[in-house]
Amino acid sequence: DCSTREVYEEGTKEIALFVVSEIYCECTIAIFAYGQISSGTTYIMNRIIEFTVTDIYDYMQKTIESLAHEFIWKDNKITLSASVNFVDLARSERAYxxxxxxxxxxxxxxxxRSLLxxxxxxxxxxxxxxxxxxLSKTSGFTAA
Structure with a gap:
């Protein structure tokens, strides 16, 4: 037994903040909540989203300027893109x-069936x- 905050702190926060720290790599991530009916996954997912958005906002306030400067220095343009998808797999357990x-x-x-x-x-x-x-590693066009 643990609180929603503990689930977030121990299980999801690190992943979400990793996405933000690698935002200049244009990465995409999906976080899935899975559990039996009435096990609390929907409640936990809603709380995780709330905590994650807050942490991402705080993190970006602290780091986005340095990432933007890094990209401006490299290629005279800013291309920052990332995607975090939260998927609640409610009612997705084995029937037996x-x-x-x-x-x-x-x-x-x-x-x-959809999950399969x-x-x-x-x-x-x-x-x-x-x-x-x-293919890109072995291509003659990309070899050093």
Missing amino acids: QALSVGKRLKEGCPIN TLGMVIHKLRLIACFLHQ
């Missing part, structure tokens, strides 16, 4: 483990990214 029956079981089926598809898409995107990275 959650002892779901009736209406709850019916609600969970399409959600779990999401997992396959993420896996394929990872494979494509690895392939493109390897």
Whole structure:
């Protein structure tokens, strides 16, 4: 048992602030909340978003100027871009483990099917990214 703030401090804050610290790399991140029905994931996700936005704002106030100067010095333009996506996977647990029956079981089926598809898409995107990275490393155009 722990508070929402502890979940955020121990699990999500470091990831969210890493995204901001690497903002000049134009990175994208997704944070997923997963748990059984009535386990508090939706409540926790709402609190995490609130805490994260506050921390990101504070962090950016302290660092964005130095990042902008760094980019102006390098290529005479500022291109800062990052994306943080928060996804609440409410009702996305195994039916057998959650002892779901009736209406709850019916609600969970399409959600779990969508999660399976999401997992396959993420896996394929990872494979494509690895392939493109390897291709750029071995290309005669990019070799030093």
